Amino acid sequence: LEQIAYVNGAFVPLSEAKVSVLDRGFLFADGIYEVAAVLDGKLIDNASHLARLQRSVGEISLALPESLDRIQEIQKELVKRNSLVNGMVYLEVTRGADSGRDFAFPKADVKPTLIMFTSVKDIVNAPSAKTGIGVITVPDIRWARRDIKSVALLAQVLAKQAAAEANAGEAWMIEDGKVTEGGSSSCFILTQDDVIVTRQNGSEILPGCTRKAVVKLAEERQLRVEERAFSVEEALAAKEAFITSATVFVQAVVSIDGKKVGNGKPGPMTDRLREIYVDFARATAV
């Protein structure tokens, strides 16, 4: 059965889900996206994703074509139509297709584009959840507004391709000697003093939804959390390292550039935070 996608008000087979070559998402990367995980047919931490969507579009003065409530309805409808049990819903909003190509914003009568599609992934039982992943490091060459979740992702594409070629699961991006974030994830370490460290939010990184939830869940359990930048050397000297994202939840990092973190296996804190997060996800899914 062919997958169903959503394009500007219509549910259509994925093979027919198209946008104009004049769409500003295609011409200028003038668009914002979000990815929400689906567990047992329900959306995970979706309010957080929609709040970030609202913030991102606001930062580039893009008006959403639908209310957040309506967007969630469409997400749910798409999950239903695809009988999606475990996986994710991708959504993208762009500044629409004008009659030609001009960098400046189009007139108000050009309606933003909203598209969604789903994909299948058993996040909870992913093999890498048990084994952990190796990561490589690459220079962070991105623009100055990484807090905006835009589709201008070419730097991340190149970073994650470099990781794939090195048989690594993620690329950690490095700026001024410190880790900013992964190509599509937030980075954490657990120090020898049992402090969970992750970089503070700011324009240098995307404010991760899963990162935010994990920090809150850890603090609620009286675990020590510090939000600050850390170096690769510090990560290699740590007890554990892990990443978070909407589509991996919490995932152990067992090596960096081929060097072991800790004993080279997922650590107990990572496993514990992963369990805590999965419980939170199930309990708050909509």
Place this chain on the structure above:
Amino acid sequence: LEQIAYVNGAFVPLSEAKVSVLDRGFLFADGIYEVAAVLDGKLIDNASHLARLQRSVGEISLALPESLDRIQEIQKELVKRNSLVNGMVYLEVTRGADSGRDFAFPKADVKPTLIMFTSVKDIVNAPSAKTGIGVITVPDIRWARRDIKSVALLAQVLAKQAAAEANAGEAWMIEDGKVTEGGSSSCFILTQDDVIVTRQNGSEILPGCTRKAVVKLAEERQLRVEERAFSVEEALAAKEAFITSATVFVQAVVSIDGKKVGNGKPGPMTDRLREIYVDFARATAV
């Protein structure tokens, strides 16, 4: 009569020119573009644009789906089908549409996307060619590989929208106190000593095709050219300032952030270089 566009081998009405929502140009800004001017039905400086296209795709390991010769044939065919006299041909190559969304490059059997469309513009007789334009300055917040002509243009969109809102014709981007380039143009000044100054190529700016031609044409006429960075203060103290691009050729800049350059009118060197460039364009058009 509806305009004709080119999409992956087919010439179709622009309203039917579409790409998949899975196209990596739309999802990741994983694509390269070029814009070639058309004068009297012929392509201007097109070999230079195609050489830059080849370089840009090489920098992101993207294989062109057609040879450069074939691409030029398609450009010409599109000009003909649209009976285009004066204007431009836009072309974009992306890493194609895979069966899902994954940052890393797709398998080799995913064919890159190639699209083209045209638009009408009387570049030679544009009103701003006679009056010049005002520009504003904005911080350059782009990524570190501006020498790659990618469609990850959100920073330029925001810069040029700020210019539009200030009734300015372009935004000059500033980094470390120096002008890098315009949102979609190269920047030049003529010093009080009659030296034409434009920033040297490097990863900080796009190697402009029109910039390159103008520098060469000026040098051939024994005009003094220096390729180095300059500040806004230096530009305001200059005799003249101008920009170059494929779709404006050479255009006077008569004010920067509301302050006059020279006497606030297009200067004789700018006018001369514009004439020289138009002659070159006509003489070498294909």
